[in-house]
Amino acid sequence: MRNFLQAFLFFCIWFVLAFFIHKNVTHASTSSQNNLVNNNHDKTDNTTKLETKKPVLDSIASNETYTKVNLSKVDTALYIMPFTEKFVTSKNNKRVIFPRKFFYFKDSIFNYLNNNPTKEIVIEGQYTTNESLPDGENFGNKRAKYLKELLVRYGANSSRIKTTNKLSEYEYDPNGYYADGITIYQKNLSNINKxxxxxxxxxxxxxxxxxxxxxxxxxxxxxxxxxxxxxxxxxxxxxxxxxxxxxxxxxxxxxxxxxxxxxxxxxxxxxxxxxxxxxxxxxxxxxxxxxxxxxxxxxxxxxxxxxxxxx
Structure with a gap:
């Protein structure tokens, strides 16, 4: 009988000890899992914020927020479209270079034209004296046409995109680049264009x-x-x-x-x-x-x- 009581007492002590050990391990595991979930959730939120945070065209809603200019080669009442990035031109090259984060350019123009049926776009390319061509063309006009072709291939209506050029004696940087060689304007459609x-x-x-x-x-x-x-x-x-x-x-x-x-x-x-x-x-x-x-x-x-x- 005495041996039985000793065995029973030992069993009870072992059971209680095992219960507390299991409880503590489970709690620690649950806490660790919760922390992992919370950390992953935070990472997911941060990733989502980074992925969805895309540059947009500033102040697209009304003319009042644009800078007004007058150009002799096109109609008056032009308004500069205020992109947050610059179009980069290269010395003696008709193409236009886009900074990597300027990927939104085509979408911005595409959506702007679709949402503003009474507007049209004017693309002005600058060029220097030594960038005039024998056939009467110049690199400013070719750069503007290059951008227009990109927009038309993207789906924009070519009849709502005009091109022009401007002689401007600027200087390229030591690597042969200039970061302000293109300006894009918006203006009201003329009656003829309508x-x-x-x-x-x-x-x-x-x-x-x-x-x-x-x-x-x-x-x-x-x-x-x-x-x-x-x-x-x-x-x-x-x-x-x-x-x-x-x-x-x-x-x-x-x-x-x-x-x-x-x-x-x-x-x-x-x-x-x-x-x-x-x-x-x-x-x-x-x-x-x-x-x-x-x-x-x-x-x-x-x-x-x-x-x-x-x-």
Whole structure:
């Protein structure tokens, strides 16, 4: 009996000791896990803040915040667009260099034009006397055109981007760079440019991958859709006709069906962006109205198009 009591007492002491050890270890493990989670959470928050903190175009909302200037080669009432970074030009080179953190430049212009239908952009490139070219051109104009080409390839409407140049006797740094060789202005569209833009909106030809199963609108279509929306707000009685065209490869009836499907893809995108379905008609002319021969790959690509008419 005595041996039994001793064994039982030893068991109780061992049980209590084991319980406290387990409790302390569990608490320490839980605290460590919580600290790890909190630390990871803090890191995630910091990472998110770093990733989402992107430079933006300053003071984009109104003319009053811009610096007003007058240039003889273009209309008056120009306003400098205040980017936080500078465009860098290189000695004896028509290209323009972008600082790494200036990646937002194209998005800023693209979005500005889409959100301000009565505005246009003027790109001014500076050049020195020894940067004039024999054909009457100069590096200032070529640099401005270089930027315009980048913006147009990105999806901006070329008819709303003008280029100009300015003779300026500045000096390049020892490495051959100058950090203020480009200025971008915004101004109101003139009446002449408004008429040209309206003609472009109401009779548009688009080239894209309209036939892909995973149809995704490119930036050109995004820009045009916004222009159509703005136009229809002013002309509420207008109607849109979307016409699909193909090359002559394959069966004629099949091509007519393909052309219609491509037109429907564009129509569905218009509708998804807020244009009323009742204002849109889709038709197809298939291969019957080519704008060039179908002899080469390049010619066939020109015939695969979408025509949009607004009347």
């Amino acid at each position: 008429e040209a833009l309206e003609k472009d909106i109401t009779n548009k030809t688009l080239y894209s991958y309209f036939g892909d199963n995973n149809f995704k609108p490119d930036r050109s279509l995004q820009t045009y859709t916004q222009e159509v929306k703005n136009y229809l707000k002013l002309h509420t009685n207008k109607h849109i006709t979307i016409i699909g065209h193909t090359d002559n490869v394959g069966d004629e009836e099949a091509n007519k069906w393909i052309g219609l499907e491509r037109a429907k893809n564009v129509a569905n995108y218009f509708i998804s962006q807020g244009i009323e379905a009742s204002k849109i008609t889709t038709i197809s002319k298939g291969e019957t109205t080519p704008i060039t021969n179908n002899n080469t790959k390049q010619e066939r690509a020109k015939n695969r198009r979408i025509e949009i008419q607004i009347n």
